Amino acid sequence: MSEQIIVAKFGGTSVADFPAMSRCADIVLADPRIRLIVVSASSGVTNLLVDITKQTEVSARFDLYAGIERITNAVLHALKEQAQVGANIKQLLIELTTLLQQPGAFSDAQKDLIQSFGERLSSVLFAQVLAERGAMVSQFDVRRVMRTDSQFGKGEPQIEQIAANTSQYLLPLLKQQLIVTQGFIGADPLGQTTTLGRGGSDYSAAILGEAVGAAVVQIWTDVVGIFTTDPRLTAEARCIPEISFDEAAEMATFGAKVLHPATLIPAMRRNIPVFVGSSREPQAGGTWISKEVDARPSYRAIALRKNQTLITVKSPAMLHAAGFLAKVFEILSQHKISVDLVTTSEISVALTLDDAPGSAFGTSIEPALAALKQFSEVTVEEGLSLIAVIGNHLHSTRGVTGSLFQALERINMRLICHGASRHNLCFLVQDTEAAGVVKELHTALF
Numbered sequence: 137m138s139e140q141i142i143v144a145k146f147g148g149t150s151v152a153d154f155p156a157m158s159r160c161a162d163i164v165l166a167d168p169r170i171r172l173i174v175v176s177a178s179s180g181v182t183n184l185l186v187d188i189t190k191q192t193e194v195s196a197r198f199d200l201y202a203g204i205e206r207i208t209n210a211v212l213h214a215l216k217e218q219a220q221v222g223a224n225i226k227q228l229l230i231e232l233t234t235l236l237q238q239p240g241a242f243s244d245a246q247k248d249l250i251q252s253f254g255e256r257l258s259s260v261l262f263a264q265v266l267a268e269r270g271a272m273v274s275q276f277d278v279r280r281v282m283r284t285d286s287q288f289g290k291g292e293p294q295i296e297q298i299a300a301n302t303s304q305y306l307l308p309l310l311k312q313q314l315i316v317t318q319g320f321i322g323a324d325p326l327g328q329t330t331t332l333g334r335g336g337s338d339y340s341a342a343i344l345g346e347a348v349g350a351a352v353v354q355i356w357t358d359v360v361g362i363f364t365t366d367p368r369l370t371a372e373a374r375c376i377p378e379i380s381f382d383e384a385a386e387m388a389t390f391g392a393k394v395l396h397p398a399t400l401i402p403a404m405r406r407n408i409p410v411f412v413g414s415s416r417e418p419q420a421g422g423t424w425i426s427k428e429v430d431a432r433p434s435y436r437a438i439a440l441r442k443n444q445t446l447i448t449v450k451s452p453a454m455l456h457a458a459g460f461l462a463k464v465f466e467i468l469s470q471h472k473i474s475v476d477l478v479t480t481s482e483i484s485v486a487l488t489l490d491d492a493p494g495s496a497f498g499t500s501i502e503p504a505l506a507a508l509k510q511f512s513e514v515t516v517e518e519g520l521s522l523i524a525v526i527g528n529h530l531h532s533t534r535g536v537t538g539s540l541f542q543a544l545e546r547i548n549m550r551l552i553c554h555g556a557s558r559h560n561l562c563f564l565v566q567d568t569e570a571a572g573v574v575k576e577l578h579t580a581l582f
């Protein structure tokens with residue numbers, strides 16, 4: 137049976153309100169192979185919850201909470217049968233508002249618990265939308281299967297445990313009915329609620345797809361597939377009908393928000409094709425991501441990641457001395473700071489850090505900077521954007537490199553990384569110039 141299962145994930149705008157949820161129900165009901173449905177929080181709700189976790193004033197939290205209640209009630213009141221679902225929603229809202237009354241700052245565990253309510257609410261509502269369309273459907277608490285470690289804000293899924301839990305608790309249910317569950321959230325070994333990081337519902341869908349042995353994972357969103365660049369940046373962006381796992385993974389890593397960066401890891405492990413399409417226009421086609429593709433063009437896409445921090449560490453004393461880089465990276469590793477781009481000279485190293493926006497956590501880099509300053513001069517520049525040109529054989533083919541550098545000629549770059557990967561060339565520009573640069577580069581390369 138499991139070969140027949142399709143896992144369908146609906147993102148925030150796809151479940152934003154009742155009409156949007158109804159369009160998703162059309163998609164689910166049109167294909168009997170769709171058995172497991174993973175939903176995000178309705179659009180805007182997670183942002184509100186994250187903002188709430190940052191407030192220490194109870195009244196400020198409730199101002200934000202009003203927005204969540206409004207979005208939730210709008211869907212609730214559009215349903216035909218409100219008694220049971222209304223009681224379930226009310227119970228969730230009571231649980232949430234009780235948490236919000238607590239004085240003082242929230243712990244990291246409480247922040248994750250608060251953020252979990254978006255998906256918990258939308259999954260209850262969407263299950264009812266499907267039930268009213270005649271489906272045999274239940275809502276399932278994904279925390280029963282989605283075991284993570286205890287890193288709140290970026291819980292690491294425990295794949296073996298998830299597989300075992302899924303066989304025990306989820307697969308038997310899937311044989312009898314449709315299941316609607318939550319993306320983004322999980323539970324640690326103590327049963328505490330965790331989250332997988334912003335945009336994590338795509339990753340949840342792929343992990344569950346792996347656990348149930350899905351034939352396909354579908355990601356339904358607000359664009360008709362993966363484009364050559366974010367279609368919000370240029371009207372010239374084109375949908376890519378077919379793309380390989382590794383190319384799409386590079387795009388996701390370098391900021392193509394359409395997929396959470398880790399989404400393709402489980403899909404690649406089990407060779408499960410991933411489809412990306414628009415829940416508003418399901419008939420408009422979409423993008424198939426798979427292992428083998430017919431074409432691997434030199435230039436595939438351009439990705440943009442804003443809010444990058446560039447740190448330059450300079451130590452004249454290190455001229456001809458061994459171990460400078462080792463020392464720098466040891467400090468960063470001790471402080472659990474992950475580095476993206478690196479360029480070096482004899483006595484200095486420049487590296488970029490991703491300052492993920494919208495996160496309720498955000499690692500402080502101050503202690504690491506203080507340690508680096510013990511033996512070097514450190515400068516920190518903010519407000520930068522990382523632009524990645526993604527393609528194939530970018531490091532080797534003369535014609536390819538030549539035309540790429542020609543396209544980059546007029547761009548005012550702060551740093552460039554080329555050669556380590558055959559699949560990408562990355563550089564930094566000022567945030568304020570980034571959108572224009574992507575547009576210009578897109579015209580030149582595509």
Ligand code: ADP
Binds near residue numbers: 149176356362365368
């Ligand atoms: P969802 O809520 O469905 O998860 P997201 O907002 O997380 O949706 O992701 C979809 C958005 O990703 C699109 O609206 C688009 O602006 C953005 N995006 C960035 N890069 C790309 C790309 N290369 N192709 C398509 N969409 C992209």
Ligand code: ASP
Binds near residue numbers: 148176183337
């Ligand atoms: N609701 C979560 C977020 O907004 C997860 C997701 O939508 O993928 O980040």
Ligand code: MG
Binds near residue numbers: 395396
């Ligand atoms: Mg998303």
